[in-house]
Amino acid sequence: MSVAKTDDNRKVTTRRLMEMKQRGEKISMLTAYDFSMAKLIDHAGIDVILVGDSASNVMAGNITTLPITLDQMIYHGKSVMKAVNRALVVVDLPFGSYQGNSKEALASAIRVMKETHADCVKIEGGAEIKESVERILSAGIPIMGHLGLTPQSINKFGTYTVRAREEKEAEKLQEDARLLEELGCFGIVLEKIPAILAAKVAKERAIPIIGIGAGGGVDGQVLVMHDMLGINQEFSPRFLRRYANLGEVITGAVQNYVKDVKTGDFPNEAEQY
Numbered sequence: 001m002s003v004a005k006t007d008d009n010r011k012v013t014t015r016r017l018m019e020m021k022q023r024g025e026k027i028s029m030l031t032a033y034d035f036s037m038a039k040l041i042d043h044a045g046i047d048v049i050l051v052g053d054s055a056s057n058v059m060a061g062n063i064t065t066l067p068i069t070l071d072q073m074i075y076h077g078k079s080v081m082k083a084v085n086r087a088l089v090v091v092d093l094p095f096g097s098y099q100g101n102s103k104e105a106l107a108s109a110i111r112v113m114k115e116t117h118a119d120c121v122k123i124e125g126g127a128e129i130k131e132s133v134e135r136i137l138s139a140g141i142p143i144m145g146h147l148g149l150t151p152q153s154i155n156k157f158g159t160y161t162v163r164a165r166e167e168k169e170a171e172k173l174q175e176d177a178r179l180l181e182e183l184g185c186f187g188i189v190l191e192k193i194p195a196i197l198a199a200k201v202a203k204e205r206a207i208p209i210i211g212i213g214a215g216g217g218v219d220g221q222v223l224v225m226h227d228m229l230g231i232n233q234e235f236s237p238r239f240l241r242r243y244a245n246l247g248e249v250i251t252g253a254v255q256n257y258v259k260d261v262k263t264g265d266f267p268n269e270a271e272q273y
Helices: 014-022 035-043 070-081 102-116 127-138 151-157 167-183 195-204 246-263
Strands: 027-031 048-051 088-092 120-122 143-148 187-191 209-212 220-223
Touching: 014 027, 014 088, 035 048, 035 070, 048 070, 048 220, 070 088, 070 102, 088 102, 102 120, 102 127, 127 143, 127 167, 143 167, 167 187, 167 195, 187 195, 195 209
Parallel strands: 027 048, 027 220, 048 088, 088 120, 120 143, 143 187, 187 209, 209 220
Antiparallel strands: none
């Protein structure tokens, strides 16, 4: 198996991401939730692996990200960390583990860091989670922010449509991005916002800005692995590019296996002891 070409194979750190932004090198980021897939994408040369609360959808079958628990996120984070050598690993703090209670936010972040050995955490929101951000950072735990469409707030939004189209919301997003940088976050994910706005934020902020459905003017891109590999066939937003159709490949392989078992073709003489 060949390894994707990178500038080197040193461990990716928050500092290295800043260096990548400064020299204009785009940052690649994908989700992973288990040992086997994390090992593959780390070996392929991905810069950042997000242990996303999207595990609630693609791994557990929930409609939203809200049901997944801190214990479940820690389980996925531990599984991923056992596989990774190079990529920076970011673990999402799930809904209910940091909002409205900065002491609980710190306790949640400490559990993630101690039990998973991950590199950092990601949390959604701006000014409304300021105290939680400050407390977590005060413990020396790096934070990646998340603005725009924040799935943990989907019940407030009521829709997964593009955010920050209107001037007032766009201004708040820019202010929140400035605040997160000033507080000390090392990077921000911008989800499903107009490309012009995302490019403006990336230009104004010194920290790396990673986009998902936010155009090409940002410092890097993130996708959900199950979406870009075609494992999840039901999700087809405009921003998604499918790099494989593993849904069809896996279905075909299983159908062939079923046929071979039913007909007695598997196992053959060479496949027995």
